[in-house]
Amino acid sequence: MDRKQVGRLMLMCLAAAAAMLAMPAVAFAQEARAAEHATFLTSSGAAWLGGAIGAGLAIMGGAAGIGRIGGSAVESMARQPAAAGQISTAMIITAAMIEGATLFAVVVGMLAVLKA
DSSP: OOOHHHHHHHHHHHHHHHHTTTTTHHHTTOOOOOOOOOOOOOOHHHHHHHHHHHHHHHHHHHHHHHHHHHHHHHHHHHHOOOGHHHHHHHHHHHHHHHHHHHHHHHHHHHHHHOOO
């Protein structure tokens, strides 16, 4: 994708977000409740939201890290083919460590969701 296509995609996403924010009556179209039950976000809802956002961010961070490692390893192998074995071994070990940390973060996020 070139810059023009990326710009159009971002503009469409922003327009969709603005349209969703401009229609709060549709988003909050619920029957009226008693005043003591009319809360926006309960403690269990906050735990669900925080756990889901945390797990998603952990997955995105792990994917970005592993992608960067893979790209750098391929570039290094292209520059020095004789060291391909050592580079791929180091790449696999580092990617496994990132994946382990990502899995731990996802488990912690899911525990936050299941605790509530």
